[in-house]
Amino acid sequence: MFDGQATTSGGSKVAKYLHENFVRVFSDEIKMLNPAVHDTPVDALRRAFLSLNKELASGGTQSVEDWSLLSHRGSNPPAVLTQADLNSGGVATVMFLEHMELYVANVGDAQAILIQSDGSHRTLTRKHDPAESSERQRIRDAGGWVSRQGKLNDIIGVSRAFGYVQLLAVVQAAPHITQLTLKERDEIIIIASSELWEYLSPELVVDVARSERSDLMRAAQRLRDLAMAFGATGKIMIMMMGVSDQRRGDHVRNRGPTLTQSPTSVFDDAYLPNKRIKRTKEAVEDSMLRRLEAEVQAPAGEISVVFTDIKGSTALWESNQSAMRSAIRLHNEVLRRQLRIIGGYEVKTEGDAFMVSFPTATSALLWCFSVQAQLLEVQWPSEILNHTIGKEVMDTDNNLIFRGLSVRMGVHFGIPVCEHDPVTRRMDYFGPMVNKTSRISSTADGGQIAVSADFISEIQRCLENFSEADRQGSSASEEQHEMDSFAENIRRDLRSLSSQGFQVKPM
Numbered sequence: 001m002f003d004g005q006a007t008t009s010g011g012s013k014v015a016k017y018l019h020e021n022f023v024r025v026f027s028d029e030i031k032m033l034n035p036a037v038h039d040t041p042v043d044a045l046r047r048a049f050l051s052l053n054k055e056l057a058s059g060g061t062q063s064v065e066d067w068s069l070l071s072h073r074g075s076n077p078p079a080v081l082t083q084a085d086l087n088s089g090g091v092a093t094v095m096f097l098e099h100m101e102l103y104v105a106n107v108g109d110a111q112a113i114l115i116q117s118d119g120s121h122r123t124l125t126r127k128h129d130p131a132e133s134s135e136r137q138r139i140r141d142a143g144g145w146v147s148r149q150g151k152l153n154d155i156i157g158v159s160r161a162f163g164y165v166q167l168l169a170v171v172q173a174a175p176h177i178t179q180l181t182l183k184e185r186d187e188i189i190i191i192a193s194s195e196l197w198e199y200l201s202p203e204l205v206v207d208v209a210r211s212e213r214s215d216l217m218r219a220a221q222r223l224r225d226l227a228m229a230f231g232a233t234g235k236i237m238i239m240m241m242g243v244s245d246q247r248r249g250d251h252v253r254n255r256g257p258t259l260t261q262s263p264t265s266v267f268d269d270a271y272l273p274n275k276r277i278k279r280t281k282e283a284v285e286d287s288m289l290r291r292l293e294a295e296v297q298a299p300a301g302e303i304s305v306v307f308t309d310i311k312g313s314t315a316l317w318e319s320n321q322s323a324m325r326s327a328i329r330l331h332n333e334v335l336r337r338q339l340r341i342i343g344g345y346e347v348k349t350e351g352d353a354f355m356v357s358f359p360t361a362t363s364a365l366l367w368c369f370s371v372q373a374q375l376l377e378v379q380w381p382s383e384i385l386n387h388t389i390g391k392e393v394m395d396t397d398n399n400l401i402f403r404g405l406s407v408r409m410g411v412h413f414g415i416p417v418c419e420h421d422p423v424t425r426r427m428d429y430f431g432p433m434v435n436k437t438s439r440i441s442s443t444a445d446g447g448q449i450a451v452s453a454d455f456i457s458e459i460q461r462c463l464e465n466f467s468e469a470d471r472q473g474s475s476a477s478e479e480q481h482e483m484d485s486f487a488e489n490i491r492r493d494l495r496s497l498s499s500q501g502f503q504v505k506p507m
Contacts, residue, residue, distance in 0.1 A: 001239055003110050003193045004090035004163075005156070013081050014090040014163045017056065022094065025052045041096055042177050045105040049092075053162050053173035057086070089156070089163025089171070093125055093191050095241075100182045102243075105175040107160040109194040113202055114243075117185040117496060118370045119341040120377075121206045124189070126176040128160040135159040144170035182243055184499040188213060191239040196223060199230040207291045209240065216240040292340040298427030299345060299357050300418045304364035304411060304455065305429060305437045306344075308335070308354040308371075311406040311446030312389040323383035328352055331405050334374045342367045343489070347428060357429065360486070361413050361458040362493035368409050368449045369500055380404035402447055409448070410441025413455040466490050 002019050004012025029044040029051070091108020104112055106125040114122045130139060131150040139146060139159060144167070147154035153167060164171040188209055196205070205223060212219035220238040227236055310316075310331065316324050335354055339346055344367055347355040358364040384390040384404055393402035414433035421428045436452065444450035466487060 001093045001110050001191045001193070001237060002090055003092070003108070003235075003237065005088045012088065012090060013085045014056070014088060017081060018052065018090055018092060018162055021055070022048065022052055022092070025055070026094075026096075041098060041101075041103050042179060045094065045096065045103060045177055046175060049105060049107065049173045049175045056081075056163055057165050057168055086163060086165040089161040091158060091161050091194075092175075094175075095189070095191070102180055102182055104178045107162065107173050107175050108158045109197075110191065111194070111197050112189060112191040113205070114180075114186055115188040115190065115206050115209055117187050118366075119206060119210065119337060120370075120374065121202055122180075123202070124178045124180075128158050128176070130157070130159040132159075139170055142170045184495055187242070187244050188216070189241045189243055192223070193235065193237045195232050195234045195236045196227050196238060199227045199232045204291075211291060211293075213242070216242060289336060289340060292337065295340065296343045296345055296359075298347075298418070299359040300427075302413070302415050304358045304361045304413045304458075305347075305416065305434060306354075306356050306358070306364055306368065307410045307437050307441035308356075309408050309441060310352045311408055313352050313405075316384065316387060316389060316405075319387060320381075320383045323381040326381050327384050327405055330378050330380065331375070331407070334378060335371055338367055338370045338374065342370065342493075345427070347426070348424070355429075357427075360462070360490050360493065361411075361455055362462055362490050362497065364411055364413075364455075365449075365451075365459065365502075366493045366496050368411065369497070369502065371407070372409075372447060372449070373500075375405060375407060376400055376403050378404055406446025408441060408444035408446055408450075410437055410439075410444055410450045411455050412437040412440055412452040413458045462490050462494065466494060 002015040002022070004015030004018075026044065026048040029048045030041065033039040033041075033044055091106070091110045093104065093106040093108075093110040093112050095112070096103040096105075104124040106112070107128060109127050109129075110125070111127060112124040114124055116122070128135060129150065130136060130146045130152040136146050139152060144153050146152060151157050152159055152170060155167070156164065156171070159171065160173060160175075161171055162173050190205060190209060192205075200223065204226070208222050208226065209216075209219045212222060217240075220240050223238055224236050313324075316327070331352070332349075335356075336346065338344075339356060342358075342363055344356050344358045344363065347357055349355070356367070358367065380390065380403070385392070389406070390404050391402075392400060395401050412433060414436075416429040416433040417431040419428055419430065420426070440450050440452055
């Protein structure tokens with residue numbers, strides 16, 4: 001994506017020039033890579049950005065005929081740049097895919113995110129803000145300055161871009177580059193201009209994109225319309241790419257010694273979801289939950305029940321009620337959001353504790369892992385993070401294991417007594433199975449997941465019955481489970497667990 005600053009003449013020829021010439025420059029750099037010195041596509045991307053900006057800047061000193069010949073070698077009319085065009089500029093975000101290795105390079109504020117099947121996202125780019133500390137220092141060292149409005153020399157709002165010849169010593173085109181390997185749970189990549197991110201939060205963008213993942217064009221149109229509804233008046237460009245299809249060809253080839261023995265593409269339309277309750281017009285829901293899938297029907301029979309509780313919540317409430325009120329709201333959003341995405345049923349809440357149920361053991365385990373991972377990334381109030389209970393804790397390998405509210409979890413598998421509550425009109429569970437789950441939860445520490453022997457036995461049974469069918473890869477095994485939505489859900493959960501690194505090891 002190339003996004004240029006509009007000039008007084010009405011458009012940006014810089015963006016057109018970048019679009020016409022980047023492929024040529026990058027292809028030349030790829031061909032000149034030297035494996036002997038360990039050159040990679042990262043080096044080619046960086047050199048391509050710098051070389052293209054050099055060509056753009058040097059074009060201002062050439063004649064119109066020479067500049068036209070240099071700028072484009074195709075059949076379409078080339079972009080002839082004037083001095084006014086060279087004094088403007090543009091930003092860029094470029095992706096390069098080699099097998100399953102993805103390289104993302106950007107300068108400026110055109111941002112890209114990677115959406116995953118559990119509803120989380122990863123930012124692939126860096127917004128080059130002049131007010132950011134490292135960029136501000138670089139600008140000062142180059143002889144520039146940052147205004148109180150956060151603009152470089154009080155002219156432009158980004159610190160790195162193409163063009164801006166009059167600020168060439170301060171504005172540079174050295175890109176930020178991200179390299180990653182696409183995994184099974186990666187779904188969609190979104191690249192959008194700054195106007196979209198200014199008015200829509202990444203969480204809202206993720207929810208809208210996943211709700212329309214079967215038609216990415218419709219998803220892009222919905223995001224554009226939402227941005228305009230929130231007040232966007234500038235130009236908006238949105239590019240969406242489904243990356244889960246890239247994994248389908250490797251379903252048989254890429255098998256690893258992980259839980260399911262055959263990781264495949266992340267959420268596939270062939271996977272049949274759990275039964276969902278049809279929304280009624282009278283139903284009143286939170287706006288965040290409303291844009292997610294409807295809640296599943298209350299499971300019955302053999303189910304998994306999960307109890308959660310916040311460690312040290314009483315001390316946190318007594319020390320700072322206002323911060324804890326905000327933290328509890330964030331905690332509830334994470335738990336309920338993952339319930340809708342994975343397919344669980346919220347039975348009830350008691351204080352800050354949740355009781356939820358799942359039709360399968362694999363979905364319960366996946367929900368527990370997803371929630372614990374998401375809680376580490378929540379923007380907790382500073383009062384919570386400064387408290388001894390909520391401060392960050394790292395393990396010996398410098399991995400973050402505790403941050404903010406720590407939630408203990410207990411999981412059990414069995415057959416409870418199921419009855420509808422006449423007051424709340426929701427399913428409730430009773431009996432020894434529920435009592436045992438509560439006791440299991442009390443044995444866990446904050447951030448831990450305690451499970452029963454019955455639950456472990458059910459996980460082992462799922463591994464033996466469903467991962468074996470995947471490993472065989474025969475048409476008979478696929479036809480056997482084709483119409484069985486229950487089996488498809490378990491296999492989907494196993495793949496998601498495998499992508500998160502979960503394994504069962506003998507002790």
